[in-house]
Amino acid sequence: MKCDAERLIAPFHDFVIASPIRIAPERKDDFLALFGGAPCDVHFTNTKANFEAHVSEPSVEIRFSALLSLWATAKAALHISNAMAAAMRDAIERKANRAVIEFEPGTPAYEGRVLIDLAKNFIDDPEAKWRDDIPSPALSLDPAGTEAKINDLFLGACGWCILHEIAHIVLGHQPTTSRDRLLQQEFEADAWATKWVLDHCPTIEQRRFRILCCATGLAWVGLVDAVRRGSSDHPHASERLVECAKRFGDGDLAGVIEIATHVLKALFIPGEEMPAADNADDALFDVLFNYLRSDR
Numbered sequence: 001m002k003c004d005a006e007r008l009i010a011p012f013h014d015f016v017i018a019s020p021i022r023i024a025p026e027r028k029d030d031f032l033a034l035f036g037g038a039p040c041d042v043h044f045t046n047t048k049a050n051f052e053a054h055v056s057e058p059s060v061e062i063r064f065s066a067l068l069s070l071w072a073t074a075k076a077a078l079h080i081s082n083a084m085a086a087a088m089r090d091a092i093e094r095k096a097n098r099a100v101i102e103f104e105p106g107t108p109a110y111e112g113r114v115l116i117d118l119a120k121n122f123i124d125d126p127e128a129k130w131r132d133d134i135p136s137p138a139l140s141l142d143p144a145g146t147e148a149k150i151n152d153l154f155l156g157a158c159g160w161c162i163l164h165e166i167a168h169i170v171l172g173h174q175p176t177t178s179r180d181r182l183l184q185q186e187f188e189a190d191a192w193a194t195k196w197v198l199d200h201c202p203t204i205e206q207r208r209f210r211i212l213c214c215a216t217g218l219a220w221v222g223l224v225d226a227v228r229r230g231s232s233d234h235p236h237a238s239e240r241l242v243e244c245a246k247r248f249g250d251g252d253l254a255g256v257i258e259i260a261t262h263v264l265k266a267l268f269i270p271g272e273e274m275p276a277a278d279n280a281d282d283a284l285f286d287v288l289f290n291y292l293r294s295d296r
């Protein structure tokens with residue numbers, strides 16, 4: 001009998017395989033050229049949540065529990081970012097200095113917190129059960145519907161995560177080397193994947209969406225860190241976020257960077273008051289550095 005993770009993610013298999021092209025379709029030919037005109041082989045397995053590159057094959061292995069926990073993280077991020085956007089509009093109307101998200105039961109933001117707990121459960125246990133009171137993943141026939149938006153963010157984050165693994169293959173990274181080199185390889189793969197996603201983005205609107213996809217993928221990495229208490233051969237997720245965020249900045253992107261900042265704060269340091277920052281980029285780095293400090 002299939003576990004919940006395998007059963008719920010099964011309808012997304014083909015979309016997951018296509019997600020690196022889906023997130024940056026203008027680079028489809030470049031992507032196919034990486035592996036001689038065909039997509040990189042992707043295999044699905046049922047063990048603890050992870051994405052893993054096999055440089056010698058080459059292929060990428062993805063756990064069902066990784067995908068389900070990433071889907072839950074994406075839905076949580078969308079709920080919290082929508083709540084933050086509404087709070088920001090309300091603050092502007094009231095001419096208030098600060099926007100506040102309510103996490104009371106029954107609110108989308110509260111469901112976001114529940115989804116984060118679900119994501120952690122599947123990171124910890126690939127045989128975990130999905131909660132009956134939370135809608136499970138489903139493909140949507142309505143491209144403008146909420147379910148489609150959740151799936152778009154999930155597949156965008158998935159595309160970034162797969163591109164990170166593909167970077168290990170393309171850059172010739174070695175799975176067995178010194179600890180310092182292992183850490184550096186992770187930063188290099190993050191940079192390669194983020195650059196791939198953002199550098200040829202044709203519009204500001206698409207760039208905004210892709211930044212949220214990158215941030216969501218790395219937020220999921222942060223949840224893995226939180227559940228497993230870090231890894232000796234991977235940098236802390238907040239350090240990786242800091243490096244990737246250096247590629248996000250653009251004056252026209254202040255709004256989405258601010259929303260991404262509040263999503264990350266809600267996920268990792270919800271009880272900590274943050275000082276007001278002069279701009280969106282500074283606010284994001286304040287959250288990331290406080291997240292790093294709080295989890296060490």
